[in-house]
Amino acid sequence: MKKTTIKKPFDHSGSSFDSFLEEEGIREEAETVAIKRVLAWQLEQAMRQQRKTKRAMAKDLHTSRSQLNRLLDPQNISVSLETITRAARVLGKRVTIRITDARERSMRHPRAVRRARALQGVRATRPVTDAV
Numbered sequence: 001m002k003k004t005t006i007k008k009p010f011d012h013s014g015s016s017f018d019s020f021l022e023e024e025g026i027r028e029e030a031e032t033v034a035i036k037r038v039l040a041w042q043l044e045q046a047m048r049q050q051r052k053t054k055r056a057m058a059k060d061l062h063t064s065r066s067q068l069n070r071l072l073d074p075q076n077i078s079v080s081l082e083t084i085t086r087a088a089r090v091l092g093k094r095v096t097i098r099i100t101d102a103r104e105r106s107m108r109h110p111r112a113v114r115r116a117r118a119l120q121g122v123r124a125t126r127p128v129t130d131a132v
Contacts, residue, residue, distance in 0.1 A: 040074045057090065071084070
């Protein structure tokens with residue numbers, strides 16, 4: 001007769017996704033890809049709102065469609081800031097970049113905000129989304 005073992009679920013309460021990525025040595029790469037995915041998504045959304053085709057967008061940028069496809073490819077992180085800025089300008093948008101403390105990043109998560117307030121003995125008086 002086989003002996004069945006019951007696995008206990010791993011308690012992830014003390015860890016964060018950022019610490020996991022750090023342990024795996026892929027945090028910078030993951031953040032870079034995430035930023036590029038957001039930028040590509042925002043450019044595509046602006047193109048859709050303006051009903052601008054890739055062909056028209058490439059023409060306005062004075063570039064090829066294949067270059068535009070690289071710009072809109074969420075996995076292609078080798079696109080320059082100049083190219084991203086030019087694309088945003090063609091769509092009537094602008095790019096804003098901000099550098100913040102690494103610690104501040106972890107405080108954006110609503111659970112992290114509640115935990116920080118609990119540690120300070122401050123009771124939340126407004127929704128967490130307003131506090132971030």
